[in-house]
Amino acid sequence: MTASVTLVLPAWVEEVVDDRGARVPGRLGDDHARMGFVLALARENVDRGDGGPFAAAIFDVTTGSLVAAGVNLVLASKVPIAHAEVVAIAMAGPSLGSYDLRIAGPTELVTSCEPCAMCLGAVPWSGLSRVVAGARDEDARAVGFDEGDKPGDWAAYLRRRGIEVVVDIRRSESAAVIRGYVEAGGHVYNGARGSV
Amino acid sequence: MTASVTLVLPAWVEEVVDDRGARVPGRLGDDHARMGFVLALARENVDRGDGGPFAAAIFDVTTGSLVAAGVNLVLASKVPIAHAEVVAIAMAGPSLGSYDLRIAGPTELVTSCEPCAMCLGAVPWSGLSRVVAGARDEDARAVGFDEGDKPGDWAAYLRRRGIEVVVDIRRSESAAVIRGYVEAGGHVYNGARGSV
Numbered sequence: 065m066t067a068s069v070t071l072v073l074p075a076w077v078e079e080v081v082d083d084r085g086a087r088v089p090g091r092l093g094d095d096h097a098r099m100g101f102v103l104a105l106a107r108e109n110v111d112r113g114d115g116g117p118f119a120a121a122i123f124d125v126t127t128g129s130l131v132a133a134g135v136n137l138v139l140a141s142k143v144p145i146a147h148a149e150v151v152a153i154a155m156a157g158p159s160l161g162s163y164d165l166r167i168a169g170p171t172e173l174v175t176s177c178e179p180c181a182m183c184l185g186a187v188p189w190s191g192l193s194r195v196v197a198g199a200r201d202e203d204a205r206a207v208g209f210d211e212g213d214k215p216g217d218w219a220a221y222l223r224r225r226g227i228e229v230v231v232d233i234r235r236s237e238s239a240a241v242i243r244g245y246v247e248a249g250g251h252v253y254n255g256a257r258g259s260v
Numbered sequence: 261m262t263a264s265v266t267l268v269l270p271a272w273v274e275e276v277v278d279d280r281g282a283r284v285p286g287r288l289g290d291d292h293a294r295m296g297f298v299l300a301l302a303r304e305n306v307d308r309g310d311g312g313p314f315a316a317a318i319f320d321v322t323t324g325s326l327v328a329a330g331v332n333l334v335l336a337s338k339v340p341i342a343h344a345e346v347v348a349i350a351m352a353g354p355s356l357g358s359y360d361l362r363i364a365g366p367t368e369l370v371t372s373c374e375p376c377a378m379c380l381g382a383v384p385w386s387g388l389s390r391v392v393a394g395a396r397d398e399d400a401r402a403v404g405f406d407e408g409d410k411p412g413d414w415a416a417y418l419r420r421r422g423i424e425v426v427v428d429i430r431r432s433e434s435a436a437v438i439r440g441y442v443e444a445g446g447h448v449y450n451g452a453r454g455s456v
Contacts, residue, residue, distance in 0.1 A: 070265070145346060
């Protein structure tokens with residue numbers, strides 16, 4: 065029996081973080097810029113053959129500085145739940161020193177694609193105050209990725225809990241990354257009954 | 261920025277595994293026995309002050325042997341998503357050598373409480389064939405735990421995907437563990453808008 069599990073970001077993530085100045089407060093000054101950083105991570109994850117065409121990051125809303133980054137690690141880690149959003153949220157807790165990501169002020173999740181059912185469920189638990197999404201889930205479903213059974217209006221579900229939601233930020237660029245992955249022969253690694 | 265995150269089971273988990281013979285194929289011969297093992301983990305997690313009153317385990321359906329165990333690690337790890345089911349599923353992938361938990365035959369998740377919205381979303385992704393639950397989510401909600409917005413009939417949602425669901429296995433014992441945690445002053449660590 066395994067008694068521990070570790071999720072590790074690929075070493076190149078730090079390079080992208082530095083190249084984009086993501087650690088410099090204010091450098092990624094708006095949703096468009098922050099999504100550009102996330103899309104750079106998603107593209108690199110595909111180009112390096114490290115995993116699925118998805119990336120995410122968590123920022124401090126007040127300062128705009130990076131708290132945690134995540135890329136899809138399902139294939140590399142063999143951890144079924146290692147979606148980009150889950151990876152970023154899991155890293156953010158220890159990084160901030162609390163399971164409640166509001167501990168040092170409001171935080172936001174910027175994700176290259178709308179969260180699947182699991183990642184959506186993870187958002188309220190983590191204390192995030194804001195979610196910014198790129199591609200829509202129909203963009204992921206169009207190439208065969210299963211997104212699970214989400215509440216009809218997932219954004220409304222979060223807004224009812226006081227969480228701000230912004231969608232369609234650089235959607236076409238993000239959808240192109242997803243399509244490019246599949247067109248290049250990337251594995252669509254759905255779970256057991258993903259095709260049902 | 262943190263570049264890795266590790267979830268570690270408390271050392272006493274191995275003792276409970278050995279005491280209960282959970283690694284011996286066939287020793288925990290039915291749902292009742294396997295739930296007994298999971299409830300022992302949940303009780304110990306509370307008694308040791310290590311975390312929330314929830315535990316889970318993944319078994320090989322064919323042999324009945326243990327693949328992975330999980331206890332709630334939210335408080336100990338500061339990882340917001342470290343629910344017992346997520347921990348067990350995350351451990352099971354590397355343990356079996358695949359993100360698809362069907363790789364060596366059907367596997368089942370035995371969980372002391374019905375999965376929350378996030379953990380429910382994680383079930384299909386992981387390739388689990390069967391879910392066995394103890395307490396109902398109203399037992400967790402009754403003491404203040406937020407379970408998230410799940411599909412109306414969560415079991416039907418899984419069954420539509422060909423996943424078998426069995427509920428109410430030792431429900432009253434599991435509900436008593438949850439109540440006992442709160443009565444003893446255990447922290448109900450809901451996310452940001454858990455009380456809404």
